Amino acid sequence: MKQLIFALLCTTLMHAAATDLATSGAPAEAPLYIPLQPPKLSAEHLGTRVLCHRPVRTGGPYMKIEQRGTTSIVHNYGHGGDGWTLAPGCVQHLIDQFHAQVDVPKEEPIVVIGAGVVGLLTAYMLHTSGHSHITVVAEQFEDLTSHKAGGFCAPTGAQESDPVKKELMHKIGIASYKFYEAVARGQKPDVDAMGAWFMHAFLMPGDQRLAAWEDDVMQKPTSVLVQFPNKKRPYQMKLYKDAIFLDTHRLMASLLLKLKSHMLSVKQRVESFDEISARCIFNCAGLGAQDLKALDDDAPMVPGQGHLIMLKNQDPYKIDYIIGFKGGSGITKDGRVVHHSVYMFPKQTLGAPETSIGVLGGTYIEDADATTPHEEQFDLMVERARYFFGQ
Numbered sequence: 001m002k003q004l005i006f007a008l009l010c011t012t013l014m015h016a017a018a019t020d021l022a023t024s025g026a027p028a029e030a031p032l033y034i035p036l037q038p039p040k041l042s043a044e045h046l047g048t049r050v051l052c053h054r055p056v057r058t059g060g061p062y063m064k065i066e067q068r069g070t071t072s073i074v075h076n077y078g079h080g081g082d083g084w085t086l087a088p089g090c091v092q093h094l095i096d097q098f099h100a101q102v103d104v105p106k107e108e109p110i111v112v113i114g115a116g117v118v119g120l121l122t123a124y125m126l127h128t129s130g131h132s133h134i135t136v137v138a139e140q141f142e143d144l145t146s147h148k149a150g151g152f153c154a155p156t157g158a159q160e161s162d163p164v165k166k167e168l169m170h171k172i173g174i175a176s177y178k179f180y181e182a183v184a185r186g187q188k189p190d191v192d193a194m195g196a197w198f199m200h201a202f203l204m205p206g207d208q209r210l211a212a213w214e215d216d217v218m219q220k221p222t223s224v225l226v227q228f229p230n231k232k233r234p235y236q237m238k239l240y241k242d243a244i245f246l247d248t249h250r251l252m253a254s255l256l257l258k259l260k261s262h263m264l265s266v267k268q269r270v271e272s273f274d275e276i277s278a279r280c281i282f283n284c285a286g287l288g289a290q291d292l293k294a295l296d297d298d299a300p301m302v303p304g305q306g307h308l309i310m311l312k313n314q315d316p317y318k319i320d321y322i323i324g325f326k327g328g329s330g331i332t333k334d335g336r337v338v339h340h341s342v343y344m345f346p347k348q349t350l351g352a353p354e355t356s357i358g359v360l361g362g363t364y365i366e367d368a369d370a371t372t373p374h375e376e377q378f379d380l381m382v383e384r385a386r387y388f389f390g391q
């Protein structure tokens, strides 16, 4: 069914492009002209305002195995705005390291701290690699940053100067893409295939987020002209036909189901690793890792605040693409730098009506937590989106 929808979408877009070229008489190499339906953005189409916080660590995610006496602690936290994109690759990399460095029988008790995408994928991958005694301990299992995230599988492109780490992060990104590709094709046992979708993604020509994956796992993009009905001129953009959209709510639900069926879960805050009697601990506490860090990790963890708006009363067949326009920066009322962009993904909340589809983003305000919500950013975001989409 998913393949059919994707094929239909491709056909519609290509037909529209071909028709336009035929009538305009443009040369064959001219960018494809693609009429796109924008999301509806008047007041009755704007749903829940979502405020959430990326677990940002200076220097990128911390991924190391620490030995404290006889206890092995596998740290995997601080993925910032890339948690969904990098989680499968990071988790697999650390489990491989763990198997190489720590001699544990498969029935040895393992405790995973955290039930976000990093913690749940860790439990899932440990279980699928044969471990039989896994417990996930988390302060919260629902309504996490991992549920609220947009769901675009694309590294945000943080500049990495260390060539070894750069190469590792590249490999991790490729492994993640392949993992989600397998989910989308229904090849991952116990993971809902509807949680990952191949989708058309329209990005600005200078947007380098997916560039590193071209040729490795993704095809090169096509240069296109995107026309929204109410905009005088089209946008020159690049179209990736094999981008992946992640339905975060659906993926979290199926990973949680796997956890509840095959492993143990405990809802509890962990104050210190000493509270845990198991000799193998995976620390996937996201922002909470600020209080549960590795002994040699002096990089601070800070919340990277983000604003999103869920859309409603939309035509679900028209909200079937990813679009992203990198914006600029400004200063908030309390003097913080806010980076803003306009993007829209076809995100849905589980159980919501079919017409409640689409999420509008977004902002990035470093070192701002829930005590400084910057509410005004929601209205500013809508203003920018209305201008961009011609609404």
Ligand SMILES: Cc1cc2nc3c(=O)[nH]c(=O)nc-3n(C[C@H](O)[C@H](O)[C@H](O)COP(=O)(O)OP(=O)(O)OC[C@H]3O[C@@H](n4cnc5c(N)ncnc54)[C@H](O)[C@@H]3O)c2cc1C
Residues within 6 Å of the ligand: 052, 053, 054, 055, 077, 078, 079, 080, 081, 082, 083, 084, 085, 086, 113, 114, 115, 116, 117, 118, 119, 137, 138, 139, 140, 141, 144, 145, 146, 147, 148, 149, 150, 151, 152, 153, 154, 268, 269, 270, 271, 284, 285, 286, 287, 288, 289, 291, 292, 304, 305, 306, 307, 308, 362
């Ligand atoms: C606005 C926004 C949009 C985003 N969009 C994208 C996107 O499109 N693509 C992408 O790849 N990423 C995106 N992200 C980033 C992504 O959401 C995060 O990187 C990811 O969710 C982090 O997952 P996590 O498992 O590390 O943390 P979390 O989801 O925050 O989970 C942490 C877990 O640890 C538990 N915990 C913490 N401390 C303790 C403790 N002391 N004891 C017990 N339990 C503890 C928590 O209860 C929770 O269960 C976005 C983020 C934001 C804010």
